[in-house]
Amino acid sequence: xxxxxxxxxxxxxxxxxxxxxxxxxxxxxxxxxxxxxxxxxxxxxxxxxxxxxxxxxxxxxxxxxxxxxxxxxxxxxxxxxxxxxxxxxxxxxxxxxxxxxxxxxxxxxxxxxxxxxxxxxxxxxxxxxxxxxxxxxxxxxxxxxxxxxxxxxxxxxxxxxxxxxxxxxxxxxxxxxxxxxxxxxxxxxxxxxxxxxxxxxxxxxxxxxxxxxxxxxxxxxxxxxxxxx
Amino acid sequence: xxxxxxxxxxxxxxxxxxxxxxxxxxxxxxxxxxxxxxxxxxxxxxxxxxxxxxxxxxxxxxxxxxxxxxxxxxxxxxxxxxxxxxxxxxxxxxxxxxxxxxxxxxxxxxxxxxxxxxxxxxxxxxxxxxxxxxxxxxxxxxxxxxxxxxxxxxxxxxxxxxxxxxxxxxxxxxxxxxxxxxxxxxxxxxxxxxxxxxxxxxxxxxxxxxxxxxxxxxxxxxxxxxxxx
Amino acid sequence: xxxxxxxxxxxxxxxxxxxxxxxxxxxxxxxxxxxxxxxxxxxxxxxxxxxxxxxxxxxxxxxxxxxxxxxxxxxxxxxxxxxxxxxxxxxxxxxxxxxxxxxxxxxxxxxxxxxxxxxxxxxxxxxxxxxxxxxxxxxxxxxxxxxxxxxxxxxxxxxxxxxxxxxxxxxxxxxxxxxxxxxxxxxxxxxxxxxxxxxxxxxxxxxxxxxxxxxxxxxxxxxxxxxxx
Amino acid sequence: xxxxxxxxxxxxxxxxxxxxxxxxxxxxxxxxxxxxxxxxxxxxxxxxxxxxxxxxxxxxxxxxxxxxxxxxxxxxxxxxxxxxxxxxxxxxxxxxxxxxxxxxxxxxxxxxxxxxxxxxxxxxxxxxxxxxxxxxxxxxxxxxxxxxxxxxxxxxxxxxxxxxxxxxxxxxxxxxxxxxxxxxxxxxxxxxxxxxxxxxxxxxxxxxxxxxxxxxxxxxxxxxxxxxx
DNA sequence: TATGAATGAGGGTTCATTCAT
DNA sequence: TATGAATGAACCCTCATTCAT
Numbered sequence: 001x002x003x004x005x006x007x008x009x010x011x012x013x014x015x016x017x018x019x020x021x022x023x024x025x026x027x028x029x030x031x032x033x034x035x036x037x038x039x040x041x042x043x044x045x046x047x048x049x050x051x052x053x054x055x056x057x058x059x060x061x062x063x064x065x066x067x068x069x070x071x072x073x074x075x076x077x078x079x080x081x082x083x084x085x086x087x088x089x090x091x092x093x094x095x096x097x098x099x100x101x102x103x104x105x106x107x108x109x110x111x112x113x114x115x116x117x118x119x120x121x122x123x124x125x126x127x128x129x130x131x132x133x134x135x136x137x138x139x140x141x142x143x144x145x146x147x148x149x150x151x152x153x154x155x156x157x158x159x160x161x162x163x164x165x166x167x168x169x170x171x172x173x174x175x176x177x178x179x180x181x182x183x184x185x186x187x188x189x190x191x192x193x194x195x196x197x198x199x200x201x202x203x204x205x206x207x208x209x210x211x212x213x214x215x216x217x218x219x220x221x222x223x224x225x226x227x228x229x
Numbered sequence: 230x231x232x233x234x235x236x237x238x239x240x241x242x243x244x245x246x247x248x249x250x251x252x253x254x255x256x257x258x259x260x261x262x263x264x265x266x267x268x269x270x271x272x273x274x275x276x277x278x279x280x281x282x283x284x285x286x287x288x289x290x291x292x293x294x295x296x297x298x299x300x301x302x303x304x305x306x307x308x309x310x311x312x313x314x315x316x317x318x319x320x321x322x323x324x325x326x327x328x329x330x331x332x333x334x335x336x337x338x339x340x341x342x343x344x345x346x347x348x349x350x351x352x353x354x355x356x357x358x359x360x361x362x363x364x365x366x367x368x369x370x371x372x373x374x375x376x377x378x379x380x381x382x383x384x385x386x387x388x389x390x391x392x393x394x395x396x397x398x399x400x401x402x403x404x405x406x407x408x409x410x411x412x413x414x415x416x417x418x419x420x421x422x423x424x425x426x427x428x429x430x431x432x433x434x435x436x437x438x439x440x441x442x443x444x445x446x447x448x449x450x451x452x453x454x455x456x457x458x
Numbered sequence: 459x460x461x462x463x464x465x466x467x468x469x470x471x472x473x474x475x476x477x478x479x480x481x482x483x484x485x486x487x488x489x490x491x492x493x494x495x496x497x498x499x500x501x502x503x504x505x506x507x508x509x510x511x512x513x514x515x516x517x518x519x520x521x522x523x524x525x526x527x528x529x530x531x532x533x534x535x536x537x538x539x540x541x542x543x544x545x546x547x548x549x550x551x552x553x554x555x556x557x558x559x560x561x562x563x564x565x566x567x568x569x570x571x572x573x574x575x576x577x578x579x580x581x582x583x584x585x586x587x588x589x590x591x592x593x594x595x596x597x598x599x600x601x602x603x604x605x606x607x608x609x610x611x612x613x614x615x616x617x618x619x620x621x622x623x624x625x626x627x628x629x630x631x632x633x634x635x636x637x638x639x640x641x642x643x644x645x646x647x648x649x650x651x652x653x654x655x656x657x658x659x660x661x662x663x664x665x666x667x668x669x670x671x672x673x674x675x676x677x678x679x680x681x682x683x684x685x686x687x
Numbered sequence: 688x689x690x691x692x693x694x695x696x697x698x699x700x701x702x703x704x705x706x707x708x709x710x711x712x713x714x715x716x717x718x719x720x721x722x723x724x725x726x727x728x729x730x731x732x733x734x735x736x737x738x739x740x741x742x743x744x745x746x747x748x749x750x751x752x753x754x755x756x757x758x759x760x761x762x763x764x765x766x767x768x769x770x771x772x773x774x775x776x777x778x779x780x781x782x783x784x785x786x787x788x789x790x791x792x793x794x795x796x797x798x799x800x801x802x803x804x805x806x807x808x809x810x811x812x813x814x815x816x817x818x819x820x821x822x823x824x825x826x827x828x829x830x831x832x833x834x835x836x837x838x839x840x841x842x843x844x845x846x847x848x849x850x851x852x853x854x855x856x857x858x859x860x861x862x863x864x865x866x867x868x869x870x871x872x873x874x875x876x877x878x879x880x881x882x883x884x885x886x887x888x889x890x891x892x893x894x895x896x897x898x899x900x901x902x903x904x905x906x907x908x909x910x911x912x913x914x915x916x
Numbered sequence: 917t918a919t920g921a922a923t924g925a926g927g928g929t930t931c932a933t934t935c936a937t
Numbered sequence: 938t939a940t941g942a943a944t945g946a947a948c949c950c951t952c953a954t955t956c957a958t
Contacts, residue, residue, distance in 0.1 A: 184409060656826065
């Protein structure tokens with residue numbers, strides 16, 4: 001509303017203006033989602049936060065899921081862009097000083113952990129977001145994802161033991177799976193957190209995401225099959 | 230209703246009868262869930278399937294989530310019971326013939342895959358089930374889980390490279406995380422499946438759970454840190 | 459539905475149209491309530507009666523209670539509007555011919571009795587309606603009530619023995635209390651009615667609202683403290 | 688439960704024992720009701736508080752309403768027993784020193800106000816309790832009430848201006864109506880209380896029960912019709 | 917393009933009461 | 938008489954989405 005009242009509101013006519021409006025909604029969604037659970041985020045609230053009417057977000061995103069899928073795409077893009085150069089350096093460094101704190105797993109784990117939005121969006125991807133989109137949206141998303149993954153996959157591939165074509169891609173997928181599972185496990189509900197805290201014997205269930213993710217990734221790399229059966 | 234109308238219905242007075250009634254509800258829930266998504270399963274439908282009144286399941290389970298958590302507990306128990314002896318043998322076999330099809334990862338992957346109920350329940354655990362339970366239920370669940378995991382963890386531990394105390398538990402947790410992620414990824418929604426099928430370039434996204442899980446588990450084991458930094 | 463099917467249905471865009479839609483819902487609620495007890499009135503039924511969708515009433519009234527509170531406000535407003543001129547005349551007449559049938563108590567009792575909706579809403583006010591509203595709704599209601607009461611209170615005040623500032627307001631409040639109690643007592647449930655009818659000794663419990671209300675109001679006026687202790 | 692475990696629990700066999708068990712349930716209901724709203728009081732909770740099984744209260748009271756009607760009967764009985772002698776004295780005193788603080792209205796108001804259970808039960812009588820009882824229960828209740836009222840009515844009658852036969856009864860009924868209304872009005876919900884407190888202009892709505900009740904009763908007595916039209 | 921009024925599907929849960937034991 | 942397992946009715950409200958304007 002603020003924007004509208006301040007007279008900054010304009011009708012999006014050109015392509016550029018449309019992109020702006022689109023981002024405006026996306027940013028609003030990110031802000032609202034940073035405060036509330038996905039289920040608790042209403043499209044009305046997003047619209048309000050964006051300073052547009054309730055129906056407006058639907059002019060840019062077919063469904064709530066499509067909107068958040070877009071948000072996730074953006075986040076993944078940013079993350080991967082940050083990862084590529086680091087991956088190269090890290091991989092090199094790793095070759096030089098095995099086990100150093102500057103290892104690739106460490107970089108991956110810490111950089112993901114530094115993206116609260118992404119860590120909350122990732123576990124929603126398959127469980128929620130991909131559940132209510134149409135084939136075309138799915139196609140667009142997967143293609144964009146494949147493109148985004150390509151350079152990172154290529155980098156990883158060069159540094160995987162006995163790296164074969166496609167290994168980089170596979171590695172990312174398994175990394176992804178691991179991330180989804182570990183993120184869920186390391187962010188327990190209030191009740192579970194309380195339960196774990198009340199009994200020392202349950203301490204092993206209380207995971208530290210970065211630590212676990214780094215360790216598991218490291219094992220995944222070290223144990224990467226260097227030859228096929 | 231069938232049972233009731235057939236006159237087989239009795240009030241559960243003894244502890245034994247109550248356990249039976251409890252299982253009756255649990256079985257009904259499993260049946261209904263095998264057909265519908267978790268969200269689509271209504272307590273009313275479960276009651277109907279169990280042949281009891283709508284309120285009866287609530288005598289045995291405080292909430293829908295508690296009911297399904299119980300189902301998951303049962304499934305995990307069954308699976309682990311099946312896993313313990315196999316794990317021992319497999320580990321032994323593995324030591325003998327490295328890389329054989331009789332490998333531990335293969336057993337784990339195939340036995341999990343053979344439990345459709347469990348594969349659908351596992352991704353719900355942290356994302357849904359643990360979200361609407363009270364502390365006490367959480368505590369009971371985690372304790373039971375810890376107990377169930379103990380023997381399997383012990384077995385695994387003996388066969389992990391440089392296995393240290395707690396490594397077996399850690400291994401199970403990472404396996405769990407991997408399973409959650411890979412299960413979600415390998416069971417795409419209809420729209421995503423269609424999208425993946427329509428573009429050969431997206432084929433790498435089309436995962437085979439058993440294959441992926443086995444490969445990732447193998448890497449996890451092989452790459453298990455045999456010494457600490 | 460009738461309206462909608464008849465093609466008369468339009469979206470309320472202007473403020474005026476919105477008021478119309480609001481009244482449409484209010485009228486529907488009045489109609490449904492005239493047939494069923496408050497508890498038996500469902501919002502779904504009100505919506506249906508209004509010819510709108512189940513969610514539509516919630517665009518205009520936050521809760522069922524807020525809706526009926528609004529109905530009550532309207533009824534009180536109408537009643538008081540009818541009362542003001544009458545009160546003046548009646549008071550005058552009363553001064554002339556004390557004890558005449560044209561007395562103020564008689565007018566009040568009969569005019570209230572002639573409003574079936576109001577007589578059923580009044581006993582719900584404190585017991586039900588004010589129980590499930592938020593502070594803001596309460597504030598708005600009480601303020602509106604105070605405004606509505608002002609002119610009537612002023613009129614009454616002039617004709618109360620030794621009328622002091624605030625006495626008119628007090629008088630209305632006590633009248634209100636009396637009305638609530640007598641309305642409840644004179645509208646027994648079917649079982650109570652049957653019981654009273656079956657034993658002549660219980661006849662005194664069978665109250666005639668108008669008669670009782672008039673008598674009690676008369677006493678209240680006559681006995682109004684003309685001087686303070 | 689405490690009683691049962693302590694071995695104090697006995698099966699009610701004689702009439703006397705049955706009365707005891709009955710009172711035990713009644714006392715439990717009073718205790719639970721003193722903490723929670725009528726709707727929030729569950730029969731299961733009452734049974735638990737009484738140390739009996741869930742079905743047991745139903746052996747003594749046909750419905751929840753019948754149980755609370757009984758409680759009300761007991762409370763009214765106690766109150767009236769306390770009122771009779773006081774009424775006599777007060778009436779006498781009043782004749783002597785008109786307007787003294789020892790007035791009948793004052794006694795009535797303060798003694799009622801001193802019975803929290805009764806003040807909460809009274810507004811429920813017609814609105815709730817009499818709604819779900821059968822004719823016989825209603826008959827029994829009204830007859831008992833008539834008996835209880837008789838002596839008080841007789842006393843009041845002697846001191847009402849121009850007291851005619853039945854006036855005492857009428858007076859109690861109007862007192863009752865006034866009490867119901869004023870009790871409701873002086874015990875606003877949290878939201879209403881907050882609203883009234885936030886706007887000084889609404890202060891007149893914030894009633895003090897004792898003060899209002901006393902004043903209104905006084906007026907009722909003073910204005911009592913000494914001759915009929 | 918933007919608006920915002922209107923839609924309508926959707927279900928877990930409580931609890932007074934019953935009745936087999 | 939007492940138990941407690943079983944019953945089953947009953948419902949407000951949210952909110953993603955649509956579509957007339």
